[in-house]
Amino acid sequence: MTDMTTRQAVMAVLVENEAGVLARVIGLFSGRGYNIESLTVAPVDETKNQSRITIVTTGTPMVIEQIKAQLDRLVPIHKVSDLTIEGPHIAREMALIKVAGTGDRRVEALRIADAFRARVVDATTESFIFEMTGSTDKLDAFINLMRPLGLVEVSRTGVAAIARGPRGI
Amino acid sequence: MSATATHDTETLATETLSGAEIVLRALKDQGVDVIFGYPGGAVLPIYDALFQQNAIRHILVRHEQAAVHAAEGYARSTGKVGVVLVTSGPGATNAVTGLVDALMDSIPVVCLTGQVPTHLIGNDAFQEADTTGITRPATKHNYLVRNVADVGRVVHEAFYVARSGRPGPVVIDLPKDILINKGRYNGMPEATHKSYRPATEPDPAAIRRAVAMMKGSKRPIVYAGGGVINAGPEASRLLAELVHLTGFPCTNTLMGLGAFPASDKQFLGMLGMHGTYEANLAMHGCDVMVNIGARFDDRVTGRLTAFSPNSLKIHADIDPSSINKNVRVDCPIIGDATKILRALIAAWKADETKPDTGAIAAWWRQIEQWRARDCLRFRQPTAADAIIKPQYAIQRLYDLASLTGKDTFITTEVGQHQMWAAQYWKFEKPNRWMTSGGLGTMGYGLPAGMGVQIAHPDALVIDIAGEASILMNIQEMSTLAQYRLPVKVFILNNEYMGMVRQWQELLHGGRYSESYSAALPDFVKLAESFHAVGLRATKVGELDDVIGEMLAVDRPVIADICVDQKENCFPMIPSGAAHNEMLLGPDDQAPKGSGGAGVTEEGMVLV
Ligand SMILES: Cc1ncc(C[n+]2csc(CCOP(=O)(O)OP(=O)(O)O)c2C)c(N)n1
Ligand SMILES: [Mg+2]
Numbered sequence: 001m002t003d004m005t006t007r008q009a010v011m012a013v014l015v016e017n018e019a020g021v022l023a024r025v026i027g028l029f030s031g032r033g034y035n036i037e038s039l040t041v042a043p044v045d046e047t048k049n050q051s052r053i054t055i056v057t058t059g060t061p062m063v064i065e066q067i068k069a070q071l072d073r074l075v076p077i078h079k080v081s082d083l084t085i086e087g088p089h090i091a092r093e094m095a096l097i098k099v100a101g102t103g104d105r106r107v108e109a110l111r112i113a114d115a116f117r118a119r120v121v122d123a124t125t126e127s128f129i130f131e132m133t134g135s136t137d138k139l140d141a142f143i144n145l146m147r148p149l150g151l152v153e154v155s156r157t158g159v160a161a162i163a164r165g166p167r168g169i
Numbered sequence: 170m171s172a173t174a175t176h177d178t179e180t181l182a183t184e185t186l187s188g189a190e191i192v193l194r195a196l197k198d199q200g201v202d203v204i205f206g207y208p209g210g211a212v213l214p215i216y217d218a219l220f221q222q223n224a225i226r227h228i229l230v231r232h233e234q235a236a237v238h239a240a241e242g243y244a245r246s247t248g249k250v251g252v253v254l255v256t257s258g259p260g261a262t263n264a265v266t267g268l269v270d271a272l273m274d275s276i277p278v279v280c281l282t283g284q285v286p287t288h289l290i291g292n293d294a295f296q297e298a299d300t301t302g303i304t305r306p307a308t309k310h311n312y313l314v315r316n317v318a319d320v321g322r323v324v325h326e327a328f329y330v331a332r333s334g335r336p337g338p339v340v341i342d343l344p345k346d347i348l349i350n351k352g353r354y355n356g357m358p359e360a361t362h363k364s365y366r367p368a369t370e371p372d373p374a375a376i377r378r379a380v381a382m383m384k385g386s387k388r389p390i391v392y393a394g395g396g397v398i399n400a401g402p403e404a405s406r407l408l409a410e411l412v413h414l415t416g417f418p419c420t421n422t423l424m425g426l427g428a429f430p431a432s433d434k435q436f437l438g439m440l441g442m443h444g445t446y447e448a449n450l451a452m453h454g455c456d457v458m459v460n461i462g463a464r465f466d467d468r469v470t471g472r473l474t475a476f477s478p479n480s481l482k483i484h485a486d487i488d489p490s491s492i493n494k495n496v497r498v499d500c501p502i503i504g505d506a507t508k509i510l511r512a513l514i515a516a517w518k519a520d521e522t523k524p525d526t527g528a529i530a531a532w533w534r535q536i537e538q539w540r541a542r543d544c545l546r547f548r549q550p551t552a553a554d555a556i557i558k559p560q561y562a563i564q565r566l567y568d569l570a571s572l573t574g575k576d577t578f579i580t581t582e583v584g585q586h587q588m589w590a591a592q593y594w595k596f597e598k599p600n601r602w603m604t605s606g607g608l609g610t611m612g613y614g615l616p617a618g619m620g621v622q623i624a625h626p627d628a629l630v631i632d633i634a635g636e637a638s639i640l641m642n643i644q645e646m647s648t649l650a651q652y653r654l655p656v657k658v659f660i661l662n663n664e665y666m667g668m669v670r671q672w673q674e675l676l677h678g679g680r681y682s683e684s685y686s687a688a689l690p691d692f693v694k695l696a697e698s699f700h701a702v703g704l705r706a707t708k709v710g711e712l713d714d715v716i717g718e719m720l721a722v723d724r725p726v727i728a729d730i731c732v733d734q735k736e737n738c739f740p741m742i743p744s745g746a747a748h749n750e751m752l753l754g755p756d757d758q759a760p761k762g763s764g765g766a767g768v769t770e771e772g773m774v775l776v
Binding site for chain 1 (some may be wrong): 301302305309310313330363368490
């Protein structure tokens with residue numbers, strides 16, 4: 001029978017950098033009821049006029065296979081790769097994390113940030129902004145630790161990902 | 170022209186044209202000879218350019234939805250891309266239903282929409298609509314042209330996208346200033362598309378695996394769909410060759426009718442919700458299923474968990490996203506149906522393995538037993554004043570139309586009449602059957618028939634219609650009159666939205682909520698007011714004369730055939746039921762199996 005267990009997939013999508021391409025991708029996910037856990041996009045090749053979208057999604061193996069096939073048939077899409085099944089890959093995101101507090105809580109926040117290799121990019125006498133890059137899990141763990149210490153707000157980039165080894169997408 | 174310009178060699182090589190002129194040049198280079206459209210402020214420059222040329226004919230419809238359906242009819246009956254021209258705002262939004270219809274049924278259409286000038290886009294200008302936004306999920310692809318220099322390239326790209334891979338509708342949104350500005354037209358581009366290059370050559374390994382499965386089968390079936398029609402007539406010829414070569418039974422989807430000759434002994438008829446008993450039971454009981462260009466639509470599969478539970482499934486499709494979408498298959502083959510069929514035939518011949526002819530003969534004996542059930546049987550009382558059964562009306566229409574010897578094209582609206590047409594008309598060739606399958610759009614048949622008649626002026630074109638559906642695009646009678654298109658509208662008038670009434674009878678306790686066609690027009694007078702011929706038959710004794718007269722006149726006709734209001738369309742697999750839980754007609758004497766038990770609570774929520 002068909003496998004109903006869900007898994008996470010990280011898709012790398014190379015697209016023609018033209019108007020509406022992001023709307024097409026997002027419309028595909030909403031129209032067909034697929035999940036988007038995170039989506040990032042930026043131009044990666046000015047001369048070829050290409051952008052790269054990284055999408056983190058979840059679904060049954062059949063749904064993930066569908067998502068890849070559906071993305072692949074959009075006209076301005078050059079290449080789709082499911083990094084999760086096509087060998088090992090690196091996935092990272094960056095977050096800016098604002099924590100406000102004084103006294104012991106402030107000292108503790110700074111100590112944990114140091115252990116997590118988060119950088120202080122802004123400071124006042126009663127707040128810090130930490131910049132941190134890492135896996136989604138690591139960012140989640142750090143943000144959870146900051147919660148009781150005066151977490152104010154978080155801005156995350158979403159996942160950027162790339163396959164390990166010498167070959168390109 | 171300034172003195173400096175004459176020194177410019179490039180300008181000498183290619184003159185500058187307005188955007189509107191470039192559009193028409195590019196259409197002409199694409200071999201377009203007719204477009205279906207409706208004017209308005211934003212597209213006036215194109216209408217002005219049309220006025221000043223003779224290469225392209227414009228057919229003025231009476232509603233933009235009809236323009237798209239007409240283009241679909243044109244495209245499906247010729248294999249060419251249908252072309253539509255509409256204005257901005259309401260022109261574009263009116264076209265949306267047609268675009269989705271073409272998307273669902275994979276029909277190649279290019280639709281040019283006017284747009285407010287670029288500097289007004291986003292300003293809620295008069296007749297502005299976010300056409301590319303609205304049509305993004307309604308098209309295979311769409312474009313907003315922001316520079317006159319791109320017009321020619323975009324038109325050519327749109328045709329390429331519309332016809333390549335799995336065909337579909339493409340919108341080109343053209344702001345008015347772009348149509349007026351001057352630019353160069355560089356002709357047909359040579360370069361291949363940067364990102365869209367669908368694979369058409371099948372993988373030889375997949376072909377070998379498929380043939381091994383087919384050779385090993387004891388209870389095979391070929392299930393062919395609209396993809397075979399879209400691949401062109403050669404694909405239909407090859408399908409027949411493969412079916413004859415293998416000795417396998419063959420069934421067609423609604424969209425695939427005509428891909429295999431209906432009169433062939435190996436044809437089991439249409440499958441699916443209103444398919445034949447033998448086709449559906451053969452699908453249920455087969456051990457190897459060869460799907461060519463069909464997409465395991467829910468009207469075909471019934472309850473997925475019970476769909477053909479013991480078969481190995483081969484699925485040939487040009488669209489990789491059709492593979493494993495609804496049904497897990499064992500041997501996907503991606504490519505063009507013509508190439509796949511040719512490869513399958515060659516590999517079948519090259520493979521030394523002998524098929525299990527004994528088992529296949531036994532399978533045929535089983536199929537013949539199912540066939541003997543004669544599931545499409547109906548009883549037409551013969552007294553001259555007896556009420557006409559809708560099935561009988563179609564049978565007589567078929568018989569009498571065949572006598573004319575004319576190439577005959579059938580379009581339909583949506584409802585019971587559509588299913589009866591699919592069941593009782595015998596399609597021998599591809600491209601003769603246009604129906605709204607995926608979207609099920611009432612109002613499709615009349616404008617689609619218009620498009621067919623434009624493409625085939627000497628052919629017999631009949632829209633088999635329901636009295637409710639026909640009113641959805643009835644204004645097109647005026648277009649028929651203007652262009653002297655002798656389309657025949659054959660209304661099976663049961664004074665009900667029959668298909669709705671049937672579901673209400675079977676699934677909602679006979680509570681006929683809002684499904685009665687009250688206050689109908691007098692269709693004979695309606696025809697006459699549209700300069701057409703109006704005819705009516707109310708009893709069996711009148712039927713042949715009315716059909717004969719309809720076929721004899723070289724003018725548009727509405728034939729109002731008053732049929733039995735209570736008739737239901739059988740066989741029927743209720744939504745959510747399995748193929749072997751089919752409901753058969755009241756005349757079926759044999760035990761009904763699980764019969765009404767096929768209707769489940771989960772099935773009720775399905776459409
Ligand atoms: C535009 C549109 N609206 C509603 C429906 C739902 N629908 C499907 S069949 C049908 C009734 C069609 O009645 P009629 O044209 O008289 O055909 P019959 O079933 O009686 O042959 C309706 C309302 C539809 N398919 N399309
Ligand atoms: Mg009706």
